[in-house]
Amino acid sequence: MALKTRQEYRAALASLRPNIYKFGRAVTDVTADPLTRRVVESHSRAYDGAHDPRRCELFTCRSSLSGATVHRWNSLCVSADDLVSAARFKREMFRLTGTCTGGACVGWNALGALWAVTFEVDAVRGTCYHERLRRWALEAEEAGWMVAGALTDAKGNRSLPPASQPAHYLRVVDEDSGGIVVRGCKAMIAGVAASHQVLVMPGTTCREADRDFAVAFAVPRDAEGLTVVETRRPSDGRELEAGFDVPETGITQAFLLFRDVYVPLDRVFLLREPEFTAGLIRYFTANYRAGIGACVAGQGDVMIGAAVLMARANGLPGRVFRDRLVEMAVNNETTFGLGVGAVALGRPHPSGVWLADPLTAHVNKVLVSRLPQETRRLCQEIAGGVVETGCLPSSADLDSPEYGLDLREALAGAVDGETRARAARLAEWLTVGAGVPGCMHGGGSPDGARAVIRSLLCLDACAELARTLAGIDAPVPEPEA
Ligand SMILES: Cc1cc2nc3c(=O)[nH]c(=O)nc-3n(C[C@H](O)[C@H](O)[C@H](O)COP(=O)(O)OP(=O)(O)OC[C@H]3O[C@@H](n4cnc5c(N)ncnc54)[C@H](O)[C@@H]3O)c2cc1C
Incomplete structure (x- = not known):
């Protein structure tokens, strides 16, 4: 089995x-x-x-x-x-x-x-x-x-x-x-x-x-x-x-x-x-960079959740941050959707496996190196300084018989101190801690992706489209280097 x-x-x-x-x-x-x-x-x-x-x-x-x-x-x-x-x-x-x-x-x-x-x-x-x-x-x-x-x-x-x-x-x-x-x-x-x-x-x-x-x-x-x-x-x-x-x-x-x-x-x-x-690197990166948009979208989903929890713990309704939560969702769906698009535009290899479209997949990698950083920033903005400054007592301190109750009182918001501290710790872990997945270099550096995009970009064909629409009859050649 x-x-x-x-x-x-x-x-x-x-x-x-x-x-x-x-x-x-x-x-x-x-x-x-x-x-x-x-x-x-x-x-x-x-x-x-x-x-x-x-x-x-x-x-x-x-x-x-x-x-x-x-x-x-x-x-x-x-x-x-x-x-x-x-x-x-x-x-x-x-x-x-x-x-x-x-x-x-x-x-x-x-x-x-x-x-x-x-x-x-x-x-x-x-x-x-x-x-x-x-x-x-x-x-x-x-x-x-x-x-x-x-x-x-x-x-x-x-x-x-x-x-x-x-x-x-x-x-x-x-x-x-x-x-x-x-x-x-x-x-x-x-x-x-x-x-x-x-x-x-x-x-x-x-x-x-x-x-x-x-x-x-x-x-x-x-x-x-x-x-x-x-x-x-x-x-x-x-x-x-x-x-x-x-x-x-x-x-x-x-x-x-x-x-x-x-x-x-x-x-x-x-x-x-x-x-x-x-070929091996080409096939690996095309499929990997199509999929990595889904990884960061999944983490972005959790970041939206952590931001909402913190807003609620701070006594603020979600609508206060609606525009930023929508931005976070836009980032998530952009990388997820572009990755799925790269797959849809792909083709079967004679060996039987499916290969994602390289241009779309590498564009996704470039976005993956940027958008989740912005999602992280928005999560921190909504959550407040407790997530970003490092001024968040450990769980052991909250349990201290000497001063734990005072800390819990100081940390309490619209919810009790431990609940707010737990939500803050998760947001911290997701945005500055060990939960950060490394979307800048994971699956290869964005410059590598840009190099592929450059190689697939047909400037002459684009220039021809523009020349025709502009009604230019004479050729406009690339100047000698
Ligand atoms: C969270 C995470 C998980 C990972 N998991 C895995 C894994 O499971 N398996 C795995 O095999 N790898 C994994 N990696 C490694 C990842 O593939 C590499 O980080 C990536 O390929 C970049 O390599 P590097 O870190 O050595 O960067 P470098 O090669 O040092 O690149 C640093 C910068 O220099 C540029 N650069 C490098 N060489 C040149 C050059 N010759 N000319 C001009 N510019 C250059 C790059 O574009 C980049 O901007 C992971 C990385 C991360 C961040």
Whole structure:
């Protein structure tokens, strides 16, 4: 049975080798340790959704590979409807957790991109990458895995390619008849502590000299030689606190240190194929940047809710802030709707997966780097200084036998002090804390998206339209540079 319960999901995670570290210490059980249990709780809610009559239609689907009912994040998106459902699923996950569930997102998206590229490579080279990927995808859906996606390399000097600075990119360092040995670091990888597997692919286009870096594969999260360092986010360090200061959900980011990890060939989906990496990045970013508008819209929905709660707690009716709440909703629906539009304008790839329209998807990425920041600003504006200044006592202080009652009285508004403090803490977490999903660089920097838009923008065709309408007969050529 491919559908797993939260208990089965967590049991499978708990059985993995402890190779995760944070604050200098090992995490032995990710499901229970305060440093990681919140990210696991977030992802557990995806499994709950699969068994919840209100959500199962969105959280599960029929596998195009096996025909079985599977977790949606284990499926291939083979139609526009599938990708729109993926976007709605991501929005719902943000609504349920307030933040990102990278283990149910990045690896999933990488699977679709690799599905298309392995199909192309095999057609040209006669290799068997696609069949290997198909077998792994079937295993993933049967096991109901969460799969982190690892693209981003350490990168070093951004103006130099991988071959000029091999230590900063993940690469193949050795191989035998049964597999390859990889070394290097992947950075900023979301939700690894909540994942069973990691799907790895290049994060940049490789040239011929970068052959050893043009590699894609899957490994278990606890693979021998892999060390995961979960990082400290700006407002972290509170994980060990009790009380209401930290929500029960959360996201983590990790450095993945591949210290000579052996990957059996049946898990290698691309090996020294630099000429296919451009397509891989293109497919990955088109679908990812269509979907990310739904993620930030889901968090925006929660920000609207937090702003309304704060207004009410402050004794102010929603109509006082109606114009700003409407602006927040406009931002949410803009990125969500544009992403869905990119999907609708997309096309099927010969391998079967659906690819979003790149121009629309990359425009969405540019908006995603801006609009949620404005939504955050509006949430803070409505909520008041208690959310922004950091002048919000901890839950432990509210419980102090010495001065807790005085603090509660001071914090009370139209509701009691603890209720107002809880709403404020959530708004703070969403707008300046660990709940911020990183929409500026998540899924790639906006400049990368602008570069794609520039390349797809046909200035000559636009100039021709204008020339005709202006009644200009003579050509108006581009001046020589
Ligand atoms: C919340 C969050 C979650 C993420 N999750 C994942 C994940 O799960 N998996 C994953 O693989 N990655 C993940 N990432 C990483 C993300 O893909 C990268 O942050 C993104 O690709 C940008 O890379 P960078 O941070 O190294 O920025 P940089 O490459 O350092 O870029 C910084 C700036 O310099 C510009 N720049 C860079 N190189 C050049 C150049 N050669 N010429 C001109 N300008 C340049 C960029 O456009 C940008 O404006 C995540 C990021 C965030 C913020």
